Amino acid sequence: MTSRIALITGANKGIGFETARLLGGEGMTVLIGARSADLGEKAAATLSTEGIDARFVHLDVTDSDLVEAAAKQIEADHGRLDVLVNNAGISPAEGMGAPSATSVRAMREAYETNVFGVIAVTNAMLPLLRRSPAGRIVNVGSELGSLAVIGDPSSPSFQINSLAYPSSKTALNAVTVAYAKELAGTPIKVNSANPGYCATDLNAHSGFRTPVQGATEVFLLATLDDGGPTGAFQGGAEEPGQPVPW
Ligand SMILES: NC(=O)c1ccc[n+]([C@@H]2O[C@H](COP(=O)([O-])OP(=O)(O)OC[C@H]3O[C@@H](n4cnc5c(N)ncnc54)[C@H](OP(=O)(O)O)[C@@H]3O)[C@@H](O)[C@H]2O)c1
Numbered sequence: 276m277t278s279r280i281a282l283i284t285g286a287n288k289g290i291g292f293e294t295a296r297l298l299g300g301e302g303m304t305v306l307i308g309a310r311s312a313d314l315g316e317k318a319a320a321t322l323s324t325e326g327i328d329a330r331f332v333h334l335d336v337t338d339s340d341l342v343e344a345a346a347k348q349i350e351a352d353h354g355r356l357d358v359l360v361n362n363a364g365i366s367p368a369e370g371m372g373a374p375s376a377t378s379v380r381a382m383r384e385a386y387e388t389n390v391f392g393v394i395a396v397t398n399a400m401l402p403l404l405r406r407s408p409a410g411r412i413v414n415v416g417s418e419l420g421s422l423a424v425i426g427d428p429s430s431p432s433f434q435i436n437s438l439a440y441p442s443s444k445t446a447l448n449a450v451t452v453a454y455a456k457e458l459a460g461t462p463i464k465v466n467s468a469n470p471g472y473c474a475t476d477l478n479a480h481s482g483f484r485t486p487v488q489g490a491t492e493v494f495l496l497a498t499l500d501d502g503g504p505t506g507a508f509q510g511g512a513e514e515p516g517q518p519v520p521w
Contacts, residue, residue, distance in 0.1 A: 290415065294360055315331040342395050357407040365385065366439070373437075416467035419444055451465055468509065471488060
């Protein structure tokens with residue numbers, strides 16, 4: 276049997292890189308989506324030295340030409356896609372202040388990557404995922420996107436009240452639910468993973484979890500068997516795979 280094909284966006288570092296490593300370790304061919312050819316090639320080369328079939332795919336999720344070209348390349352090389360991990364994400368520095376001090380520019384910047392980029396990549400890859408016997412889409416969300424969590428005064432996340440990043444992840448959760456509903460009745464499952472607060476460049480390495488712990492949450496949803504959930508949101512707790520309230 277040919278190996279399963281997984282595309283991970285933003286896979287040159289952080290949680291995306293560790294997700295590629297975990298999926299590759301299971302024998303999947305991992306396509307390292309990266310906007311920097313240099314960093315993407317290096318990440319693929321590193322995983323190749325570990326015996327993983329890793330290949331760089333040039334992909335800036337905000338660039339529609341590159342998204343279309345990536346889909347064409349994957350079709351030509353593999354004919355289908357089994358797993359799509361929408362991992363690429365940003366937290367614009369300009370969007371970290373109080374809501375009333377947040378510019379629309381910062382909002383647009385966050386949404387371009389964290390929301391519109393996910394929709395663009397998903398729509399481009401869906402024809403290939405439909406050719407898989409068990410397609411899996413994992414959107415890498417955040418508990419900061421959970422209205423139940425950020426609205427709960429007893430949650431540590433209640434203290435964080437910026438607008439750009441958290442609301443983009445709330446919108447991403449809505450995207451997950453909408454695609455899960457559209458694709459219900461097909462073999463494709465669509466879920467949101469919460470990696471938890473992991474030490475990566477995104478937060479200047481202030482997270483208390485490792486990128487591997489975060490990637491493990493993504494891995495679980497990317498490798499769900501046919502009986503697994505769709506339209507779910509899970510991760511971030513000590514025990515992997517725990518549900519997160521919306
Ligand atoms: N770390 C956490 O605590 C945490 C918690 C919850 C959710 N998350 C989510 O986890 C995901 C991965 O974040 P991380 O913590 O691993 O951060 P990271 O180390 O900063 O990695 C982010 C990745 O996304 C890529 N990226 C950004 N914009 C892109 C674009 N337009 N096109 C393609 N790739 C792009 C980056 O590429 P470059 O190297 O070129 O910048 C990088 O590879 C994000 O969606 C983030 O929101 C993280």
